[in-house]
Amino acid sequence: MSGPSGVGIECHDLQSNPRFLFRQPRALQWFENGRLVKRSEDERQAGRFELFLDLLYVAILSNFADTLVEDISGAKLVKYILILSPSWHVWSDLRELMNSFYNDDLFQRVLILWVMATLVIYGNNAPLVDEDIGAMRSAVGAYMVARITCNLAHLYYSFASYHHRAQQRLWVGLSTLCLCIYIPLYFESVSIRSKIATAAVAIFMEECTWIFCYCPAAKKLLRATYTTAVDINHEVDRYAAFYIIALGEFLYLIIVGSHAAIGLNDRLLRAIWTLIIAFCLNWLYVHNDGSVQNDHPLRHSIYTAFAFALIHLPLIASLLAGGHVAAASVAEHEFEEPQRWLLCAGLGVGMICLYIFALMHGSKDERGTLILDKPLRLIMRPVTGIIMILLPLARHLGATSILSIIMALIVFCTLWETIASLRKGACFWERWEDTQYPEKTLIRGDTAKHEEASGP
Incomplete structure (x- = not known):
């Protein structure tokens, strides 16, 4: 995530041709043999559709907090943490994708919309996971679909651009395996205590997997010439x-x-x-x-x-x-x-x-x-x-x-x-200075009026 100063590439090298609905995903920054390279030196801001995604999180987080405050207890607090963390992981997935490959084409807009649709399902069902097995299955299923969708996007991008390929594929493989830990949550025969322990382990493993895949140890293990960097x-x-x-x-x-x-x-x-x-x-x-x-x-x-x-x-x-x-x-x-x-x-x-x-x-x-x-x-x-x-x-x-x-x-x-x-x-208190109009402005104004009056 950090490194030496980079070498810039001109803005016109960015993939921004409006003739294509689906643009080739290109890495916006990367490390090449330890040297940071950026496709453009322009300062990036969040895209409009990223901000639109944030609007949904306003409702999701409010719903989770409201559920906790309605009946505050140790068990409810544990549930609050366990349902909030997966929603954070989905947001982080999209943040990573847009940070590295943002080109605002039809694919990325539909991707954001699709993930938001799964979050609507998750946000409605997650507060009820301890009350109804149907809500548990809907929430877990929506979460897994959202994460798998983002993993498939990473895999797709790894074929289109080689700069993050090694770590992307490592991430796709390990994070997909972590999602399998959630499978026992679908079964009604598994006790709620066991499901809590399972979800906690899964969330912890997902955090550890993310750290491992993007840490220097993974880069050394992969022996990759090109590795990930962030804007x-x-x-x-x-x-x-x-x-x-x-x-x-x-x-x-x-x-x-x-x-x-x-x-x-x-x-x-x-x-x-x-x-x-x-x-x-x-x-x-x-x-x-x-x-x-x-x-x-x-x-x-x-x-x-x-x-x-x-x-x-x-x-x-x-x-x-x-x-x-x-x-x-x-x-x-x-x-x-x-x-x-x-x-x-x-x-x-x-x-x-x-x-x-x-x-x-x-x-x-x-x-x-x-x-x-x-x-x-x-x-x-x-x-x-x-x-x-x-x-x-x-x-x-x-x-x-x-x-x-x-x-x-x-x-x-x-x-x-x-x-x-x-x-x-x-x-x-800073002393006030230069609060009067400068004399040059008045002189220029008088000159302009004089020229206008005298004509050509």
Whole structure:
């Protein structure tokens, strides 16, 4: 995922001829004998159909979080993690494909639509897997079809372009074998405990397979001249988009149903506090580690690159659950005990994940460049996270009080990092200069009027 600077290929070499409905898939970047080569040096952004895919995930994630909050228990939390992870894997599959081979032809658009159709089936049935065998079979079947579809796309692309061929075929073979682990979930005779264990093993094996197939060890094992590389700008853009989807869970329920309507009231206050919490969480994600110059985890090293990808699942899962409870509090009078723990633990774990996320950025600043060095700048993330996790122990606190404390902690952490990330000797207010129109503009205007009046 990282490597030396690449050699660019001109933009006109990209496959973008509008005369063809189906274009030849061409790798957009790759490593050739350890040297990064990019087909174009232009900065890539997420395609419109990738963003359309994200819209479906807004509904899927909201449905999963809503199912958890309806009946909070240890078993429901395990189910929430086990049904959220496969949906993340499908999204990751499409992200990988579009990062390496995006050409926006008819095949790719139909591929996205087909996978979205399977996700509609999965998103509707996954919350019911512990209640009905039909829902279990539908969810598992839809997931397997989505993953196999993406694997077939990888296989098809491996014939069209040799640059990722070795690792693509290794991935197709191993990931398809991992899908076979899910087969016992179809059988009614298998107990629910055994199915939980089976799903957990399958998800773990899928994560390990992805790491192995794209790590340096696999490249050495395959002895491939050409190996995979990613477009870092596109990758960062896609992960940030999914993070925004999770934060959307904070905002949806504070409006829908108009529970905070009519005057100033406690519910309106909780809605505003939830908005501020989500805004600050987005601020902290964008802020990274606050360094003037740093290496993104995808560039810093292969270990931080994989860690960056892996940390997003627990980060999103925790914030999604905590955010749903925070937003749902607008419609409730008080929290029940499980809701208190899910809210505080979800947001607390999310803050700790954001701390790990920031640590993975490699700071290039010399010591003393900023007001506080990196360890002290970031220390408030784990501190506020731990305080929030322990907050439910104060049983006398009501819903408004808990949200107020959480909001104050996160706002304090955000302001701490923002101020601590200023250069030493920085001022809080920049002096205003050049606020008057320059005299040259007036002279040019007068000259133009004079010429117009005098005529040719």
